[in-house]
Amino acid sequence: MKLSYLFVVAVMLLTTSLSFAQTAYGTDPLKEIQTNESYIYTSNSPKSKGLTLSLRLPNSWIGQEARRSNIVQKFQSKYGKEAQVMLMVKDLPEEIRGVSKAEWREYLSDANERRDFAEAMLEDYNGVYLGSGVITLEGFPGFWLRNQVNAERLDNNFGMENITYFIFTQDKMVAIQGMVMTSFNGTSTGASFETYRPLFNVIADSLMIENLYK
DSSP: OGGGGHHHHHHHHHTTOOOOOOOOOOSOHHHHHHTTOEEEEEOOSGGGTTOOEEEEEETTEEEEOOSSTTEEEEEEETTOOSEEEEEEEEEOOGGGTTOOHHHHHHHHTOHHHHHHHHHHHHGGGTEEEEEEEEEEETTEEEEEEEEEEEEEETTEEEEEEEEEEEEEOSSEEEEEEEEEEEEETTEEOOOOHHHHHHHHHHHHHTOEEGGGGO
8 A cells, every 4th residue: 555655754754853952941831822922933944845834832932943854943942952842844755645634544543553664663763652643633634653762972872752743735744743852871851751742732733734724
């Protein structure tokens, strides 16, 4: 089935999005959004590949340019960098362009197949599968993927917990990834993924693809 290309594309996003952080922050970013202390980021980069994407972020989280070609923007708290969010877009391979929403939903609803492909994907960077599920954003089918990963850069080791929300348009995959660094060189950072997950969910749920409404 041509949708077997799905996780090949997913790994291309996940393996290029690893980024590292070191300190704690001092505010409640979820409360910032809930009390409208927030702002709307709208993509104006060629990296968004023709899509006009927007997300709602806490005022204390600052957008930064990323060097990777598929990362439209990344966001971190100005009080520290233990956690971050990335907005990513990837062109789908020609073989799976034009797949219907119904076909995507049927494919993604198979939990065993989804897990098998995800675990194979995570092996490429020492990732551990923690869970996944079907989602819908902006009317498009998708899935969320939770994982842990241990990574190295120079002589440093990082332990991270991630959640990535993927959706599929006719020809693109859009992903929002929330990341928390839980250890640095074997020492706990004191950061808890579960503390950030409600924030990541709210940010992902704020996604709008503005081209849809023109």
